[in-house]
Amino acid sequence: SGIQAKVLKGETPITARPGSLMDPIDFDSARSEAEAQVVHAVDDEDLSSYLMYPKVYLDYMTRRRDYGPVRVLPTWTFLYGMEAGEEISVDLEAGKTLQIRLQTLSETTPEGDVKLFFELNGQPRVIRVPNRSAAAVAGRAEKADATNPLHIAAPMPGSVASVAVSAGQKVKAGDLLLSLEAMKMETAINADQDGEIARVVAVPGAQVDAKDLLIVFTG
Secondary structure (H helix, E strand, O other), rough: HHHHHHHOOOOOOOOOHHHHHHHOOOHHHHHHHHHHHHHOOOHHHHHHHHHOOOHHHHHHHHHHHHHHHHHHHHHHHHHOOOOOOOOOEEEEEOEEEEEEEEEEEEOOOOOEEEEEEEEEEOOEEEEEEEEEEEEEOOOOOEEOOOOOOOEEEEEOOOEEEEEOOOOEEOOOOOOEEEEEEOEEEEEEEOOOOOOOEEEEEOOOEHHHHHHOEEEOOOO
């Protein structure tokens, strides 16, 4: 048509099914690739998401690893949270329902966190979460990107006992990077790859939480 000719500006229109013009996909290879990045089994629905929107899917799975299966929450709760005294039901799967009641919450800490006191199926629980509506007075530790192989993260809470490397230093896989101390026990963090240190975030004596960024390798 005339409109088609104007839009395509001389290009040949595609009249076949667009998918038939694409290279075939090795689904087994793609599934293995996705599973290596999310570190768990990938079903057909997740594989379809990964093939169509790889970055969006990996970002989603990173947040799911950090926060759990939030898609089972009621939409209003997911978007706006709960009020003190409110109770919701969450269906994890067929036959498995959680009753969650928020009792109260604390004042915001200087780090920008707030404690939530709630009941999970009648059992008391306490968690600490960031209050996104309040600015932190104290600095918040930088977190490692779980999908970035150049980031070395703290595997557990503790204090930095010693740091064995510095920026610009070349290391081999297995070399000591630093040591963490927790519960009177010292844990060595070794390089899992050959490379060069781009940045050392960890400082001897500093307290760290699990997933805090410790060291960054050069890309």
